[in-house]
Amino acid sequence: MDLIALFLAGVPVFAVLALVPQARAGVFLGLAAAAAIWAAHQMLPPVTGSDAAGNAMAKGFRAFLYASAAGGGAAACLFHLTRIAWPAVGSRGARIFRFVFFLAVSIPLGAALLVFWEEVLR
Amino acid sequence: MQTTFTETQLQDPGTKRANEILRSCVHCGFCTATCPTYQVLGDELDSPRGRIYLIKDMLENERVPDAKTVKHIDRCLSCLACMTTCPSGVHYMHLVDHARAYIEKHYDRPWSDRALRWLLARILPYPTRFRLALLGAKLARPFRQLVPDARLRAMLDMVPKSIPPVSRNDDPQSFAPAQPQKKRVALMTGCAQKALNTDINDATIRLLTRLGCEVVVAKGAGCCGALTHHMGREAESHATAARNIFAWAAEMDGQGLDAIVINTSGCGTTVKDYGHMFRQDPLAADAARVSAIAMDISELLMQLELPEGADNGLTVAYHAACSLQHGQQVKTHPKTLLKRAGFKVVEPADSHLCCGSAGTYNLMQPDISAQLKTRKVKTLEAKQPDLIAAGNIGCMMQIGSGTALPIVHTVELLDWATGGPQPPALTAPGKQAPQVPVLR
Structure with a gap:
């Protein structure tokens, strides 16, 4: 169960932020949420301290929970961007499809952000 | 061994090197005696000598590899036990590496093979991706019976119970x-x-x-x-x-x-x-x-002054990783160091044989790998050790998945014996922790 929670932390974040009625506000809030959660993730203390050359284990799996949640914010940002880019999506079915699509994207997006952070930016 | 490469073929540095290696083989067949896949399968083509013939035929005739050739070369563990045994100094490692690169260029593998190999190449060498994949695999493990491919099931089986946080x-x-x-x-x-x-x-x-x-x-x-x-x-x-x-x-x-x-x-x-x-x-x-x-x-x-330790009463079964004993010809150093640190070192009867890990081999060839693991675990446990030590993470994962004995890296024991903390694997749940503490 705890593992499932690690992967799905972005879903509630996305679900809440996707409800923002104004697309531009949604983009801003999604980005802000992602950045804030990511910053909080960076400030997490190491799990077991940092003795020289031993067991300076980084941030445990809480780090991944935060990354997943940040992925939800980023997915919400992308969702609202598509609302700006294609405002004329009219049918209810198309709008539901868009919502479900980005809901699904919010699950692996946190993992993708983490990989990008570790392999490219660090 | 006689070869018939043309001058044009020998312009290619890889083929030139393969030719040198092939010509050093005298077909004596000593290598078959220590080849793990030949011992398990009993097929000449699953021995170094058989594979050398297949590679020679493939390279000389510049033919597109057939499924049979690929099957037998894929089954090679690259444990290099044959190189230790070979009296003629055949550098099998360079030959099989060249053959594999040739196959990769010229053979069109089934899509499932290609997908699996692509996936492994894109995930395993990258720690963050690998860690995420391990987490995902833990989620998928309860559904392993529904997975149709034996290799994917083997991957799920190999996922460790606990995955450490980043260090x-x-x-x-x-x-x-x-x-x-x-x-x-x-x-x-x-x-x-x-x-x-x-x-x-x-x-x-x-x-x-x-x-x-x-x-x-x-x-x-x-x-x-x-x-x-x-x-x-x-x-x-x-x-x-x-x-x-x-x-x-x-x-x-x-x-x-x-x-x-x-x-x-x-x-x-x-x-x-x-x-x-x-x-x-x-x-x-x-x-x-x-x-x-x-x-x-x-x-x-061995170049540093590792302090001598008193006998601590712990019996360590040392598993010699193929890459260390055959690939690097480092055979005695780990045992000498463990003894110097105060451990009693025992070795399995088949210490020259591979445990079946061999990089991604246990994921790509799960049946042969499982047979080799069972054999290795049996011979290690027959020595009734308190724990097992090895110098390669692949072997540790492979053997650790088949025994209740704790398995640690040699360096963890040396660190413990010289003032470091007890290796966490010795107190891991589900493992039989040694009863006698190390004296420092």
Whole structure:
């Protein structure tokens, strides 16, 4: 169960932020949420301290929970961007499809952000 | 062995090298006696001699490899036991590596094979991706019966029960020696090992700094390239290897290095072969410099003054990783060090045989690998040890998945015996912890 929670932390974040009625506000809030959660993730203390050359284990799996949640914010940002880019999506079915699509994207997006952070930016 | 390559064919450096190797084989067949796959399958084509014939035929005739040839070459563990046995000095490693690269270029594998190999090459050498994949695999494990492919099921089975958090000791930095400096060494922190077991690098750093080494984790160094190299994916393996060469050459040109230390013997074999891998490359000189100072952790520890320890009453079954005993010909150092530290060392009856791990072999050939694992675990347990020690993370994962005995890296025991913490694997749930504490 705890593992499932690690992967799905972005879903509630996305679900809440996707409800923002104004697309531009949604983009801003999604980005802000992602950045804030990511910053909080960076400030997490190491799990077991940092003795020289031993067991300076980084941030445990809480780090991944935060990354997943940040992925939800980023997915919400992308969702609202598509609302700006294609405002004329009219049918209810198309709008539901868009919502479900980005809901699904919010699950692996946190993992993708983490990989990008570790392999490219660090 | 007589060969009939044309002059044009011999213009290719890979073929030229293959020709030299093929001509050194005298078909004696001694290699069959120590080939694990021949022992399991009993087919001549699953022995080094049989594979050499297949490779010769494929290369000489420049033919597109057929499924039969690929099957038998894929079944090779690259354990290199044949090279230890061979009285003629046939360099089977370079030959099979060349054959694999040739197959990768010319053979159209079934889509499931291609997908699996692509996936492994894209995930295993990258610790963050590998860690995420391990988490995902843990979620998928309850549904393993629904997975149609035996290789995917094997992957799910190999996922460890606990996955350690990231260790920032693996990040680029320098660790100061705890006593007057004797050596400055670069530690290769590896790739898969960083996701599977962070205790090994931590123990290595503690031990080396305690013995007077400055330990550098060079910026830019990562995967050695072995995993993709053994799949025949030359471009990918050379790209990752080149990053290591750049990183270590920069350290050598900067403050200097006395050694590049490797605690995963599979990687050690590859790094020591960089000189050959890059012989036709502008990086050849730097690659040769790197290879020249690359050494297994046990080789370095033999040069340092490891304190003598009193008999601590613990019996350690030492599993010699193929890459260490055959690939690097390091046979006695780990046992000598363990004995010096106060452990009683025993060896299994089939110590020369592979445990079936062999990089990605246990994922790609799960049936043969499982048979080799069962055999190895049986012979190790027959010695009734308190714990098992090995010098390669792949062997540790493979054997650890088949026994209740704790399995640790040799360096973790040496660290423990000289003042470090007890290896966490000795107190892991589900493992039979040794009853006698180590005396320091």
